[in-house]
Amino acid sequence: xxxxxxxxxxxxxxxxxKGISTTFEKGKTSMIIGQSGSGKTIFIKCLLGLxxxxxxxxxxxxxDYADLxxxxxxxxxxxxxxxxxxxxxxxxxxxxxNVMFPLKMFTNNPFEEMLDRVNTVLKRVNLENVNDxxxxxxxxxxxxxxxxxxxxxxxxxxxxxxxxxxGLDPNTATVIDNLIQEITKEYQMITIIxxxxxxxxxxxxxxxxxxxxxxxxxxxxxxxxxxxxxxxIVDFVYSSNLFKxxxxxxxxxxx
Amino acid sequence: MNYLEHIGxxxxxxxxxxxxxQKWSVFKDMLFREIEDxxxxxxxxxxxxxxxxxxxxxxxxxxxxxSPFIPKYxxxxxxxxxxxxxxxxxxxxxxxxxKVGSYISSSIGTMRVTEQIDAxxxxxxxxxxxxxxxxxxxxxxxxxxxxxLAMFLGIIGGYFAGILTGLxxxxxxxxxxxxxxxxxxIKYAVIKTLVFAFVIATIPAYHGYYVKGGSxxxxxxxxxxxxxxxxxxxLLNYFLTQMLLG
Numbered sequence: 001x002x003x004x005x006x007x008x009x010x011x012x013x014x015x016x017x018k019g020i021s022t023t024f025e026k027g028k029t030s031m032i033i034g035q036s037g038s039g040k041t042i043f044i045k046c047l048l049g050l051x052x053x054x055x056x057x058x059x060x061x062x063x064d065y066a067d068l069x070x071x072x073x074x075x076x077x078x079x080x081x082x083x084x085x086x087x088x089x090x091x092x093x094x095x096x097x098n099v100m101f102p103l104k105m106f107t108n109n110p111f112e113e114m115l116d117r118v119n120t121v122l123k124r125v126n127l128e129n130v131n132d133x134x135x136x137x138x139x140x141x142x143x144x145x146x147x148x149x150x151x152x153x154x155x156x157x158x159x160x161x162x163x164x165x166x167g168l169d170p171n172t173a174t175v176i177d178n179l180i181q182e183i184t185k186e187y188q189m190i191t192i193i194x195x196x197x198x199x200x201x202x203x204x205x206x207x208x209x210x211x212x213x214x215x216x217x218x219x220x221x222x223x224x225x226x227x228x229x230x231x232x233i234v235d236f237v238y239s240s241n242l243f244k245x246x247x248x249x250x251x252x253x254x255x
Numbered sequence: 256m257n258y259l260e261h262i263g264x265x266x267x268x269x270x271x272x273x274x275x276x277q278k279w280s281v282f283k284d285m286l287f288r289e290i291e292d293x294x295x296x297x298x299x300x301x302x303x304x305x306x307x308x309x310x311x312x313x314x315x316x317x318x319x320x321x322s323p324f325i326p327k328y329x330x331x332x333x334x335x336x337x338x339x340x341x342x343x344x345x346x347x348x349x350x351x352x353x354k355v356g357s358y359i360s361s362s363i364g365t366m367r368v369t370e371q372i373d374a375x376x377x378x379x380x381x382x383x384x385x386x387x388x389x390x391x392x393x394x395x396x397x398x399x400x401x402x403x404l405a406m407f408l409g410i411i412g413g414y415f416a417g418i419l420t421g422l423x424x425x426x427x428x429x430x431x432x433x434x435x436x437x438x439x440x441i442k443y444a445v446i447k448t449l450v451f452a453f454v455i456a457t458i459p460a461y462h463g464y465y466v467k468g469g470s471x472x473x474x475x476x477x478x479x480x481x482x483x484x485x486x487x488x489x490l491l492n493y494f495l496t497q498m499l500l501g
Binding site: 048049050073074075076077078080082084085086088089090091102104105106160 | 277278280281365366369370371373374376377378379380
């Protein structure tokens with residue numbers, strides 16, 4: 001479990017995160033949502049250790065991030081997988097080399113064993129016969145799948161995804177969402193997704209944390225989001241007429 | 256940000272760069288890749304430029320030595336000295352600052368803006384050590400060889416210029432290049448090249464690594480990197496010459 005307690009972060013005297021507390025559980029896909037500038041990217045970066053928080057604590061399965069030394073930080077980071085918004089695949093490496101990179105860096109396994117693992121995870125994300133291709137030769141959806149494969153190749157305990165669906169068509173976005181949820185269950189990971197995509201939120205958001213102006217304004221599940229009376233989240237999620245109608249229909253049906 | 260802050264940040268960067276590589280086998284792969292990208296791929300331009308620069312130096316010297324009291328072998332002597340002392344180490348380093356500096360800055364800068372460096376950091380990899388140290392080692396290892404080659408080709412270029420233009424005889428030129436040979440000048444040139452190689456690998460890496468924004472900023476960082484690398488090379492050239500020859 002990841003426990004976040006009273007997390008506080010400021011830049012040049014301007015508070016960006018103002019005392020956020022929440023928990024993320026194993027085997028569940030949790031989503032961080034909020035408007036641009038609400039602090040969700042900083043929140044994720046604090047969890048990843050790319051930013052150091054000013055107050056509060058982040059506890060990964062009993063290990064407080066602030067109490068760890070450099071070696072322990074590195075060990076903890078090796079338990080994390082990250083899917084970046086643009087994929088962040090290494091341009092000069094092939095798909096196979098990209099996915100194999102963490103294995104080469106952190107294990108002493110023989111090449112055949114590493115290749116076997118690479119092929120297993122590529123198959124798991126439904127990619128085959130692309131080992132020798134470079135990232136630029138792949139479609140956006142395929143690049144995201146390679147990024148997911150690279151993120152899970154080390155069997156991480158914690159998977160972070162930053163806008164995994166941005167730039168994808170709705171069908172591909174659903175495929176990626178389902179894939180993330182499936183592997184979360186399969187690998188029993190703690191998955192935290194930073195997203196703007198309301199379809200994803202409704203589809204796979206087993207836990208949703210809504211941030212507004214650096215404060216946790218609402219927390220719940222994708223089922224509860226239909227029924228909530230919290231104005232902040234209702235204004236954000238149901239900002240389009242389509243979603244307003246969907247909510248009205250859902251509330252009528254469940255009366 | 257003022258200049259002092261940049262200088263401080265640059266040295267803090269170097270502190271992170273000079274750490275033990277996390278995995279020697281990965282470091283070795285990176286090193287060979289950098290030797291190819293930064294060194295072998297510069298062979299063509301260095302060969303081409305040094306040959307013609309040597310030729311031009313010889314022609315210019317010949318055209319300016321028209322007094323019958325000045326021996327013609329001085330053309331070879333002047334070409335040799337110019338190539339060894341300045342044109343090969345300094346002029347070629349400026350060329351490399353443009354070619355390699357912009358490559359280093361833009362490749363690292365692109366990695367920064369496309370979150371590839373963040374991906375390394377998230378994995379717990381010291382991204383500065385991983386990306387910059389192999390470049391420094393590759394440059395320190397390969398650039399002295401390139402500069403020695405440039406000296407040789409420059410002198411050969413001068414010889415061919417004389418033959419093709421008929422401005423001087425080959426015997427005079429060969430006598431001139433053998434005259435008063437001082438091996439310390441080669442050491443001086445290699446020492447300068449080692450310092451310049453370090454500058455060529457690190458200043459563009461600094462500009463690329465700390466770039467913020469998008470492709471436009473990467474382009475700007477690349478330009479800045481070439482300008483500052485050239486400025487630092489020229490300044491260091493002055494101080495090194497004073498220290499080593501003064």
